Amino acid sequence: MKNLMTTVALVLGQIAKAALWLAGAGLLLMTVFITAQVFMRYVMNSSLVWSEPAAVILMGWFIFLGAAVGIREGYHLSFDVLLYFLPKGAKLWLYSISDLVVTAFGVGMAWYGSQLALSAWDVKLPSLGISGAVDFMPLVVGGCLLTLFSLERLARRAAGLPTARFGDAEPEAA
Incomplete structure (x- = not known):
């Protein structure tokens, strides 16, 4: 079981690294x-109509990808006083309950994000000329990664392996 978990952790570690990059x-x-956009607007007195919507889409991607990696690495927000x-x-029980809640949240993100993406599939973003589904794809991908990484944490804990910074076991040497 530990050999399988080590292999899975290596693969998911590469996925997390790619998501972070x-x-x-x-x-x-x-x-x-x-x-x-600022240069064009204030220096050239002209505006790039596509820059703001493109920046907002990119922001969705880096927020949700970064959040998923934060879950995997144990850097998400938590209330640790107790x-x-x-x-x-x-x-260990509380960590597992937390990971189950995060897993459910990730499933919800992926499911409802895909519903939103499908509903906006035929809508065209006027300034970018692409499908409105692109706005919701970070929810879907982020939700899938959140689910995957939370399940990994649960499986690692069940196998007695460390789960990043939570401290339920000492981290392995790199």
Whole structure:
């Protein structure tokens, strides 16, 4: 079981790394778009009509991809005060309950995001000339990754392996 989990962790680690690089590239590209828009508007007295909608779409991508990786790595928001006073066994149960809730949230994001994307499939974004479904794709992909990474955390915990920074086991050496 641990060999399988190690292999799965390596694959999901590569997916997380790719998602993080895409999120970083999206953030950088969004910054370029907004900088170009400000330059064009205030220096050239002309506006790039596509820059704001493109930047908002990119923002959705880097937010949801980054959030999914944050879940995998254990950097999402949490309320930890109670955990300082509980024994290790109780902490593991609370971590697992938290991961189950996050899994359900990820499934909801993917499901309802796909419903929104399908409903906007035939709508054309006028300034970009692409389908309105593109607006909702970060929800779908982010929800799928959130679900996948939360399930990985649950499986790793069940196998007695570390789950990032939560401290339910010491992290393995890299």
